[in-house]
Amino acid sequence: MHFLAASIESLGAKVTGWFAVAYGMAAFLGRAGRLLLDRATWNRATFDVVVKQVYFTAVQILHVYLGYVLVISWLMVSIILSTARDFGLTEFASEMTIRVLVLELLPFLTALFIALRSGSAINTEVALMQVNNELDALAHCKVPPMQFEFLPRLIGGVISVVTLSGLAGLLALLMGYLAIYGLTPAGFAPYTQTIAKIFDFQIVAGLIAKCALFGLAVTLIPVTAGLETPKKLFMVPVSVLRGMMRVFLAIVAIEVVSLALKYI
């Protein structure tokens, strides 16, 4: 009896905790959104920080990332093609390639890539800023940390995931063409037909929205997790651990919801 009560209590505590986290994130997002609409935010300084964020999140790793996309898409295209041939379904191979790679796998991997590289860095940095009183110092100087530190990170994250996914998708389309038709322009018309069939307005809008949500998830969640850190240095790893766990859950949730919306 006592055990039951205790487990219900712990469950309740967990649920409350999750609600608190979700509320915190939503409130933070609301503030960021309001600031985004504020004209005063759009000054040269914010722009500079956004540029810096885009540089560190996307441009710095571009060559590594594109190489990795090249390998992944080449592998996936070959697997799909050979499987399709085995089952005599070659005519569906190009469509399957595009759907699997461009619409699902590459945005997902991009989000994971950015989450592992930039998300964890953001989480650590914000946690350290919180623990070291740097945020208090900024508050004392009346420099708004939202405009100066957080909003550019959110914008940079969204821009980075959207552009990197887009570039990866284009590369995968190219790889798919080369794998299916080789170095001839002969397959251009049927390939164009397949692309036209898949990418209707809804799919393109959904893809961009999904990538933007991924970008938001991999920056917003680490920032809020970092801000929650108690002012103790040993809590920084715990904060990063929690933040990354939430990022992972959020990415999977976004992917699952997008798949459900698309195919159910």
Add this chain to the structure above:
Amino acid sequence: MLLAAVAALDDDVARVSHELPLRANLSALDNIALIPLYQRHLGAAESARQAMDLLQRLGHAGIAPLRDPDMTPAQRFVTKLARALILKRPRLVIDRPGAMLYDVPYPVFIRRLASHADLAGTWEIYDFSWNQALYTQVHDTE
């Protein structure tokens, strides 16, 4: 000289304190330039110029590109001081300088800075009473 007073300081006071660190991933110049940039919405170049100007007047123009971990305690103190000065608040309080300037005879150091800076206004120093003796030669200045 009462610590409780430090906590009660309000918005028209600029504080220099070890509890208010610099932004660790920005250079000294950027740390100072933040204030005109975000409070007065000046351009990046103008903000940087003002910050550089201030550092020059304090006689430490050379520390402009250094980041927090690369600075000596004195350089860090100068940057914090410049950041407080550029806020242009009526009062400037240096909170327990001994905690920040542990490698220099700080009353002398602060006095020298004050003479360099050539700025209007009063600098108030809050410190532990047992450090009173250090200030006997050098009283609170200007």
Add this chain to the structure above:
Amino acid sequence: MNGFHFKVGLFAAASLLLGGAFLVYLLHARGFFEDTFHLQLAAASADNVAPGVPIVFSGIEIGQVVTLGLNEAGGILIHASFLERNARWLKENSTFTLDKPLVGGARIRVESPDLGAPPLPDGSTVLLQVSDISREIPVLVERVKAVLANVEHLTRQDGEIHATLGNLKTVTGRMTGEYGMLESILGSPEKARAVTDALDKTRVLITRLDGLALKMDGMAAKTDTWLFAPDGVAEQTRESLAQVRLMLGDAQSSLKKADALMTHAVEISANVKDGTQDLAALRTEIDEAVRRANALVNEINKKWPFARDPEVKLP
């Protein structure tokens, strides 16, 4: 500082350029810059047709079904749209056929035998033919079965031919009797009719088998164009069809021989020449034909289990 601004600028410009180029390409692919060409397809039934069903020409998709509807006469009107650049494959003598292959979704196949023919005008109405291989095969198998059952019935131990031939045997003994014509040989008008009836039935059977064999030929030819993979499931179907055709040919030639022998038998009995030997040969021939026909039915049942369950599910 300057360096990374340049890099970010380069990255942004390249991404925007590529994104813009892709957008333009996509709009081009989706026919945003050209007119759409519309066509109404009249059909008896809307089975297997749904919005989005592709319309293919030589295996390449050139358009798709947009909407389905009923006209005032209760017929089905299928509205299809094409891109202007694809409309040049649609000629006045083009045929539109609804295909429901064993593997994959339904599609409407366009065949334009003469590309020099005048083009189809925009908004015209054409007839949609239905050819559904998976629906035809079970029907065909049923018919083959019926025909073979008929053969079996005719030639069974106590069947008409057997009885007639038995009579024939005894009658040959009295060839020189007072009866001159076939009617007289057989002893009675009924018996004479029985023989001629049996012969007629055999002939009908042969023509039907002929027709079936032709149909099989046609189907085998069609599968070549329908089913894509050279070593896929479809190839097996094609082989099966070819085998059925061969077997039917066998049965057919056996029955033809039977026919010839029967005719011969009648002549023999008329001419009183070594009648008994030929009649024995006739029996074995007919038995052989029956055996082959039975084997054919078994073979068909083995090859196409979906004769009972026409749903074929493939991965």
